[in-house]
Amino acid sequence: MNRNRGGAKSSMKYSLRFNRIVTACTVLGALAVPTVRSDAAAHTLWLDSAHAYPGDRVFYNVNLTNDAPVGSFNLLIKYDAGAVWPVNLTADGTRAADFEYFSFTYDEHGTQGNVRIIGIADLSGDPPSPTAVLPPGDGSVARFTFIVANTIDLAGLYVPIRFIFLDSPTDNDNTLTDETGAKIGQSQIDYYDGWIAVREMGDVNVGDINLNGFAYEVSDYVYFSNYFMNPTRYPMNALQLANSDMNHDFIQGSIADLVTLINKIMQGVKAPQTGAPSDLTALVETERSGDATLISYLTDFEVGGVYLALQTSEPVSRTSIVSLNENMNVRLLTTDTEVRVFIYSMDGGRMPAGGHDLISIAGFSGFEIRSVDLADADGRTAAVSLAPSVDQLPDGFVLHQNYPNPFNPETHIEFDLATPSDVRLIVYDLLGREVTTLLDATLDAGRHGAVWNGRDAHGRAVASGVYFCRLETETGAFSRKMMLMK
Helix, strand or coil: CCCCCCCCCCCCCCCEECCCCCCCEEECCCCCCCCCCCCCCCEEEEECEEEECCCCEEEEEEEEEECCCECEEEEEEEECCCCEEEEEEECCCCCCCCCCEEEEEECHHHCCCEEEEEEECCCCCCCCCCCCCECCEEEEEEEEEEEECCCHHHCCEEEEEEECCCCCCCCCCCEEECCCCCEECHHHEEEECEEEEECCCCCCCCCCCCCCCCCCCHHHHHHHHHHHHCCCCCCCCHHHHHHCCCCCCCCCCCHHHHHHHHHHHHCCCCCCCCCCCCCCEEEEEEEEECCEEEEEEEECCCEEEEEEEEEECCCCCHHHEEECCCCCEEEEEECCCEEEEEEECCCCCCECCEEEEEEEEECCCCEEEEEEEEEECCCCEEEEEECCCCCCCCCCCEECCCECCCECCCEEEEEEECCCEEEEEEEEECCCCEEEEEEEEEECCEEEEEEECCECCCCCECCCEEEEEEEECCCCEEEEEEEECC
């Protein structure tokens, strides 16, 4: 029989490491857990082995292997309250789910980390009804949900979870009863302790809050600011917290770090990529409107922040740049040759999906967009394409916006011709590759139309995203953006 009785030899060998948070955790690799049950015992109580990162939630099972029917159990379990803590304990989804009675008591005997679990199959029967007892079998009878402490100090350690025995000489801790109600004592049971192994977090990369391999991005800002507004929805694990100390004051996740992040974004600081980018895509374009230039975006997701770097050929007044999103803030940095625009929100604001204007630049057109950094409202970086330049057609040649837009599975495209003309109506993707030709014909003056079903020239369905419909005539060309959403 393997069991922990007070200071008796445990079924696991622990190498203890003590610090402010870790009170009884074992260094990875120093743990030995028995796996073979003695032939003498008819029953085994055993605890899970699980793996998690600091800050994770982890499901953790208390298990029973019984060779004969069991009518009840009385368990006493010890966890390291400095390293993990339970947020739920239930019989739901376990072999004991139909027990008539299931209860638990935290801090049993007034000791933090001790939990008593009692399950009774049939309260009314003495002995219990044979149909109510737990038949021979193997599996969990109780399930914890633990939260691992969100500290990088735990990384690489084992957190022990073990059976304890504190009731000598009655010896009722961690015992069972059979189908007649008779006690199945400790000498008839094998006990196997368990653990939660806390995974190594990886290398600290200061500034990489969303852990995508890039540091000091707009997406890092969005996730960081979301964390301040709603840490339950946007939690940060230990590595994220370590990465958040951007002002190097050893205070993680502070407003000062957020301000430092904004400043570094405005300075154009960016580290090389070490991870995989997301699969989000966005389109950004410029368009003249009266005496102003509009910069707009098109996405199929809500936008949390945008950074634009504009190369200029003339000085730009800060007052000439106006945000067109009331719930967002704008921060500007201007020089003789460059304008940096950061559109963000300190209180969780976001910009809607679809096609929308970002900023208006009054009386100024001598610039080009040098770079764009755009993040969704959850702090993921999108791959941004810049819309190709479009030549206006003469009056009377009009390509109307497709409808519906966004669309699924098909959309209607209409255009007007002032005179008879050879016409090609072509769909391109964001990279400028031809997807399909909808029309290639000579048409009379008037209104015409076509339908695109979201398929390429070979009849294959294309992916969700932004596409261009381009009308080419003898006198010019015009394009419209279309968004396919599946």
